[in-house]
Amino acid sequence: xxxxxxxxxxxxxxxxxxxxxxxxxxxxxxYLPAASVVLADLxxxxxxxxxxxxxxxxxxxxxxxxGVLFGLACGTLFAxxxxxxxxxxxxxxxxxxxxxxxxxxxxxxxxxxxxxxKAIIAFYxxxxxxxxxxxxxxxxxxxxxxxxxxxFGAGSLKMFVKLRFPHALPSIMVALRLxxxxxxxxxxxxxxxxxVTGLGVMLVHAMFNEHIARLWGVILICGLLGGALYSAVxxxxxxxxxxxxxx
Amino acid sequence: MxxxxxxxxxxxxxxxxxxxxxxxxxxxxVVLFKLPPYVLPGLGSILERMxxxxxxxxxxxxxxxxxxxxxxxxxxxxGLGLAIAITMLPRMERPIMPLIVGINSVPVVAYAPLMxxxxxxxxxxxxxxxxxxxxxxxxxNSLQGLKATxxxxxxxxxxFGAGSVRILTKLRLPMxxxxxxxxxxxxxxxxxxxxxxSEMLGAYRGLGWTIYxxxxxxxxxxxxxxVFAASAGSLLLYGVLVAIxxxxxxxx
Numbered sequence: 419x420x421x422x423x424x425x426x427x428x429x430x431x432x433x434x435x436x437x438x439x440x441x442x443x444x445x446x447x448x449y450l451p452a453a454s455v456v457l458a459d460l461x462x463x464x465x466x467x468x469x470x471x472x473x474x475x476x477x478x479x480x481x482x483x484x485g486v487l488f489g490l491a492c493g494t495l496f497a498x499x500x501x502x503x504x505x506x507x508x509x510x511x512x513x514x515x516x517x518x519x520x521x522x523x524x525x526x527x528x529x530x531x532x533x534x535x536k537a538i539i540a541f542y543x544x545x546x547x548x549x550x551x552x553x554x555x556x557x558x559x560x561x562x563x564x565x566x567x568x569x570f571g572a573g574s575l576k577m578f579v580k581l582r583f584p585h586a587l588p589s590i591m592v593a594l595r596l597x598x599x600x601x602x603x604x605x606x607x608x609x610x611x612x613x614v615t616g617l618g619v620m621l622v623h624a625m626f627n628e629h630i631a632r633l634w635g636v637i638l639i640c641g642l643l644g645g646a647l648y649s650a651v652x653x654x655x656x657x658x659x660x661x662x663x664x665x
Numbered sequence: 666m667x668x669x670x671x672x673x674x675x676x677x678x679x680x681x682x683x684x685x686x687x688x689x690x691x692x693x694x695v696v697l698f699k700l701p702p703y704v705l706p707g708l709g710s711i712l713e714r715m716x717x718x719x720x721x722x723x724x725x726x727x728x729x730x731x732x733x734x735x736x737x738x739x740x741x742x743x744g745l746g747l748a749i750a751i752t753m754l755p756r757m758e759r760p761i762m763p764l765i766v767g768i769n770s771v772p773v774v775a776y777a778p779l780m781x782x783x784x785x786x787x788x789x790x791x792x793x794x795x796x797x798x799x800x801x802x803x804x805x806n807s808l809q810g811l812k813a814t815x816x817x818x819x820x821x822x823x824x825f826g827a828g829s830v831r832i833l834t835k836l837r838l839p840m841x842x843x844x845x846x847x848x849x850x851x852x853x854x855x856x857x858x859x860x861x862x863s864e865m866l867g868a869y870r871g872l873g874w875t876i877y878x879x880x881x882x883x884x885x886x887x888x889x890x891x892v893f894a895a896s897a898g899s900l901l902l903y904g905v906l907v908a909i910x911x912x913x914x915x916x917x
Binding site: 429432508509516521599637641645 | 679682684686687703764771772773774778779782783857873876879880883888892895903
């Protein structure tokens with residue numbers, strides 16, 4: 419219960435501090451409107467916000483889930499096919515040091531301004547880190563443990579289920595946390611190229627109209643969405659992956 | 666020695682084969698299936714376009730790179746400064762951390778339109794965006810590193826009469842260095858990314874702007890050329906950072 423109550427109370431406290439700071443310090447609405455003004459804007463157009471959230475959330479989740487599944491498969495393949503790993507894995511690592519989100523522009527040009535193109539952007543942003551961390555987690559298993567299990571007559575599949583995969587999970591979860599944040603970023607940025615609904619679209623429209631209260635409203639919603647998605651991944655991690663990398 | 670370098674050559678050929686394989690697959694499918702440029706352009710035509718457009722790409726690279734570096738420097742300064750302040754004044758942590766976590770749970774790109782309105786579509790808004798993105802990475806990494814210092818070592822230094830400033834400079838900061846450097850590496854990549862993404866919303870020049878503009882004109886080759894240039898620039902910055910890190914932080 420306190421797992422839910424604590425963040426809610428913190429959020430309410432932040433809103434109170436926000437309201438008090440704007441009134442107390444007389445901050446200009448051009449920079450930061452009072453929390454009550456921003457909440458009033460949310461209240462004034464609930465269906466607009468709601469549809470935007472549904473759209474962006476769908477793009478994020480579809481891409482994320484597909485990226486996780488494909489990344490797990492690729493990482494497992496790399497961990498078992500050594501030669502393929504040595505040929506291609508370095509490029510997966512390099513991909514994490516370049517702004518791959520820029521390739522999103524090409525995805526939009528190929529697949530148009532629909533839901534699909536954003537899901538694909540979220541997909542590949544998730545797929546790269548999950549592949550890298552799955553491979554690393556699966557390959558980092560202590561050789562002695564493998565030898566021990568093998569001496570008990572465990573085959574490759576049993577070895578994977580009982581030893582390698584559990585060992586890799588903490589490292590995979592790190593990639594999932596990164597992936598969910600990147601997926602949301604990818605979906606929002608992908609919507610800047612001329613879509614019609616979504617949180618990214620609302621951001622662009624509010625910017626062109628210099629509608630500061632709306633802009634902060636979307637930022638607030640983006641923060642809640644980002645926080646909720648991240649917490650969901652960490653909650654799964656705490657619930658199912660209670661062991662650590664050493665075990 | 667000779668053996669060592671031989672093994673290294675032996676280790677480095679599979680990635681080369683991998684690269685050749687990717688290039689062959691790419692080029693092969695372009696030629697074999699006669700793919701039009703809007704599906705997949707040949708590598709040759711992308712490189713050719715990069716040469717033709719070298720002036721605008723180099724200008725864009727310089728602009729994007731300068732904005733990313735400036736934002737990176739400001740972000741490192743405030744991130745590290747705040748982390749040190751919180752470590753020195755632990756009572757600040759309880760009230761300030763929820764605020765930091767709250768601001769940081771917003772995907773950083775959502776602040777971009779706001780920065781464009783506040784600071785205009787020139788470089789200032791991109792530098793602001795990069796400094797926000799980098800600052801939080803550095804802050805969270807440094808805090809983790811600064812707090813992980815062995816309490817026994819702190820007690821020992823204190824027993825020799827060291828004040829909290831001395832403990833910070835002689836013990837906490839050196840111990841936190843690996844975590845901070847890790848933050849720097851993540852930070853430089855995020856800095857370039859955030860600048861490019863912000864430029865896509867509006868800019869006078871820069872690679873992100875070139876990418877956005879070319880997308881709207883459906884000039885596929887130009888998008889490819891700009892994306893390649895952005896990747897090369899990001900790799901270069903990252904490489905320089907890693908090289909500096911190897912020279913400066915020799916302890917681990």
